[in-house]
Amino acid sequence: MNVLATHLDLRFTRQAFGFGAGRMSKANDPLAAEFDRCVLAVAASSDREAFAELYGHFAPRVKGYLARLGAPLNLAEDLAQETMITVWRKAAMFDPSRASASTWIFTIARNLRIDRFRREKAADTFELDPSEAQDHPPGADITMIADERDERIHSALGSLSAEQLTIVQLAFFEDRPHSEISRTLGLPLGTVKSRVRLALGHLRTLLADLQ
């Protein structure tokens, strides 16, 4: 069913996703706040330098993410380019109190990818009304909330067991995750469902206060 998921590289490791040592957490990482600021600057004044900064950081990551989903190189590039064009055009809809720049750009890439493969624009149906998104003016203090949330998620993912981390990642990278979980982790299909429930339940418990 899903063309992109068929060539998935399943060698998920902590290292591949940077959950090991060596990467700064977001609180010590001024980049998250900087990217929020860049999107706001694009929205406020069509700031070309801010956009170039966003492009330099996110275009190669969106391309890499889509390639991980199995997209051929030219398609991954194409969708990464489209994602950045949408970042420019929809910058005014970015609400830093709701999502960090990386989460917002993730949802744009996700929706474009779905649109490419489906006639229906199903993903738009759960995008919130932009008028609702703008009901509080963004400020530096509010910006912290979504960035802090990302930092918490980052450390929560890092504290999952290897098996649970793989389960969460497969949910993002596999169209039919159960058979892949079964194959990757060597679990019988019958137990996969309960392991998925446990892994997601554990993640939500770790992040309960964020919801």
Add this chain to the structure above:
Amino acid sequence: MSSLHHPSDETLVRLAAGMLVGGPSIVVSAHLAGCAACRDAVGLFEAVGGVLLEQTAPSGDIPDGLARVRAAIERGPEPATTQRLPRRPPNLPNDIVWPAALGHSEFANWRWLAPGIRVSKSIDGELRLLRVAPGKSLLRHGHSGLEWTYIMAGSFVDGRARFRPGDICEVDGDIDHRPVIGDEEDCICLIAAEGNARPHGLIGRVHQVIFNT
């Protein structure tokens, strides 16, 4: 109206990841519109996606990428593609809340399926609306894949629980059940399924029941 029955975490994470598409994503989105708890969960899982994106190793540069993006921006937006007009099946109850998630869906007229049971399919084949008279019961067998039912009006009991408007009934291959429609009014629900092409979903099985008994 706060819901008692929600999609599974796995369904919500797949929606956030872009892995739940077509009819199932529309049925689940109809529930999200009225359920803040599930919207928050999807927001959280989207942030997990943002973190995964952030952690993805950057791939090689895109040749002339920024220049080409700038040129596309200069050219201005693409002309909007024409959307299909939404169309509801006729003779719905006046007080029914039509989910915003169905904004692009076009439904055929009601078709008689059995006494007290009518169905309307979306023209893309992704969704089915089922309308069943009060007190009716549907024989229901196992499933070939996951199936999501969003209750728009009325109610049903399936042996595990009572499902009311706003609820999602998510069932998977290994559950057998036998929904009985509540006495109060017609039960109208929106159904989508994933899985094999064998006569799937509630409708297929209603057919089987009707023609096999």
